[in-house]
Amino acid sequence: MASSSTGYTSSITSGFQNINVNFRNRNNPMVLCRCGVEASFSIPWMDKNPRRKFRGCTNYKDPSRYCKFFMWLDPPFPSEDYKNLMYQMHLALVGMANGNARLEQVNVDQNRRLMLMMKLMFIMVMLFAVMLVTEIVLLVKL
Numbered sequence: 833m834a835s836s837s838t839g840y841t842s843s844i845t846s847g848f849q850n851i852n853v854n855f856r857n858r859n860n861p862m863v864l865c866r867c868g869v870e871a872s873f874s875i876p877w878m879d880k881n882p883r884r885k886f887r888g889c890t891n892y893k894d895p896s897r898y899c900k901f902f903m904w905l906d907p908p909f910p911s912e913d914y915k916n917l918m919y920q921m922h923l924a925l926v927g928m929a930n931g932n933a934r935l936e937q938v939n940v941d942q943n944r945r946l947m948l949m950m951k952l953m954f955i956m957v958m959l960f961a962v963m964l965v966t967e968i969v970l971l972v973k974l
Contacts, residue, residue: 865889865901873905882919884908 865871871887885905891897909915 863887866899877922879919882922
């Protein structure tokens, strides 16, 4: 293990592949794929592997440069039921977030209507006051 100013470097084995890891800090290791670039970090929310963290080659969209590097960062789910429960909980949270966004939009719309009604009420009160003053002036002149 070599020491450097940015952290320390180590070589680990994941499955059957040897991976170079540069630990900038303990919580965020930099993993280099076979291309020599930092492997991207992702947490997908698909039904097949919900919330499983992984690192993969950043060139996966370019077949000529893709080195097929892939590494799970956490263990597999203990059971299929647990995996399904995680995904269902995710869908429920997404649904609640979408519902919350819709409610926030309704709230914004209602606030706009309320402000418009208050402005119209102010205009009506001012018109009533002008009419009342005009009526009083006319009565005084008689």
